[in-house]
Amino acid sequence: MRFMMSYDLMETARNMNQWLGASALSMASYPAFSAIPNPALSWMAGWGEVTERTFQRMTVKPDWGIHSFTCEDGKDHLVEVTPVVERDFGDLLHFCVAGRKEQPRKVLVVAPMSGHYATLLRSTVTSLLVNCEVYITDWHNARDIPVSAGKFDIEDYTLYLVDFMRELGPDTHVVAVCQPAPLTLAATAYLAEQDPDAQPSSLTLIGGPVDPDATPTEVTDFGRRVTMGQLEETMIQRVGFKYKGVGRKVYPGLLQLSSFMSMNMDRHSQAFSDQIQRASRGEASDHDAHNRFYDEYLAVMDMTAEFYLSTVERVFKSREIARNEFIVDGHKVDMGAITDVAVKTVEGANDDISAPGQCIAALDLCTGLPDSKKASHVEPGAGHYGIFAGRSWRDNIRPLVIDFMDANSRKPKAAAKPKATKGQAKLSAVKS
Structure with a gap:
């Protein structure tokens, strides 16, 4: 039960950060605020946009996107x-x-x-x-x-x-x-x-x-x-109640992602900081270089x-x-x-x-x-x-x-022809 609670706690933290991003974006985009231009509001909108998208992508399997x-x-x-x-x-x-x-x-x-x-x-x-x-x-x-x-x-x-x-x-x-x-x-x-x-x-x-x-x-x-004891104690959790695999022991994707990010934390921190600035200036887009990379990189599986x-x-x-x-x-x-x-x-x-x-x-x-x-x-x-x-x-x-x-190509061997039955053999003899 302890491992299941930690799994749900991690998912709760992800969900909360996604909600905070969406809330910040909505608040900073309130129409009444447009009458009083403020750089802080633009930055808040940029932070909210990047934060919501970042934490949302962690639970979404990307599409292949190869349509034609x-x-x-x-x-x-x-x-x-x-x-x-x-x-x-x-x-x-x-x-x-x-x-x-x-x-x-x-x-x-x-x-x-x-x-x-x-x-x-x-x-x-x-x-x-x-x-x-x-x-x-x-x-x-x-x-x-x-x-x-x-x-x-x-x-x-x-x-x-x-x-x-x-x-x-x-x-x-x-x-x-x-x-x-x-x-x-x-x-x-x-x-x-x-x-x-x-x-x-x-x-x-x-x-x-x-x-x-x-x-x-x-x-x-x-x-x-x-x-191996340390790995099992620190890395393994049980899937929470929200998913079909409830109770299954897994190495959670969110935990793996934290390990990936920690290997190059300075580079990732700078990338997100720059993206927030671009979003606050209205220069970010759904398919810019940052989003193309991180939409895939942040999508993790257990x-x-x-x-x-x-x-x-x-x-x-x-x-x-x-x-x-x-x-x-x-x-x-x-x-x-x-x-x-x-x-x-x-x-x-x-x-x-x-x-x-x-x-x-x-x-x-x-x-x-x-x-x-x-x-x-x-x-x-x-x-x-x-x-x-x-x-x-x-x-x-x-x-x-x-x-x-x-x-080094080779062709598959041709399938052997099935043996003719006695009836088929007699029919062939009559035709000949």
């Missing part, structure tokens, strides 16, 4: 986001461009489950839509999943990826961004052992902690320093407690994947079993979350894979977000990834 796409024919085609596989904790979505012929590459983008929604990869998806059939994992907010749905830890996450890869078939190219890189590698190895015909054509791992100890960062230092704790304990502390000792559903996964899936790693030279060296460790784990099917790239001057979004991704990394896919 301009194809080679110069026309805008509608984009429909359709679920291919629907599960309790996450769906497999397809971005279907209406009226466009099927593209030569089928790409599965594995989105991270690290506090933000899959929509964080909106620009990545848009860039791949140019000449790919794009699919993505869309993880659900744990607060909206009833306790009756059961647990969800890193083993369940891995098995979800296995099912999604099986659904799409062997002609799929998988791109894992950040957190899911080690688990996607494990899912591929699991398929290599259990269902080789379902393995993807290629696997691209972008900025993920395959071996967190390869290059220590503030994130890995924290994972080493804190004990993670199941078992997923968060098992990630810290098994990926960062015990380094099960880095040591090739990862177990899924009672089966010890051997990364060396990957012999036919081309693997490429992408890292940013200035990445302070998954520093260079952590992701490329995947290539050393793939002992059964020939060097001709291994590749790596370190993007100069790029930070963590730059390697999957922004100019570094668009201009340099994306073309390399597309070339890697093309060089």
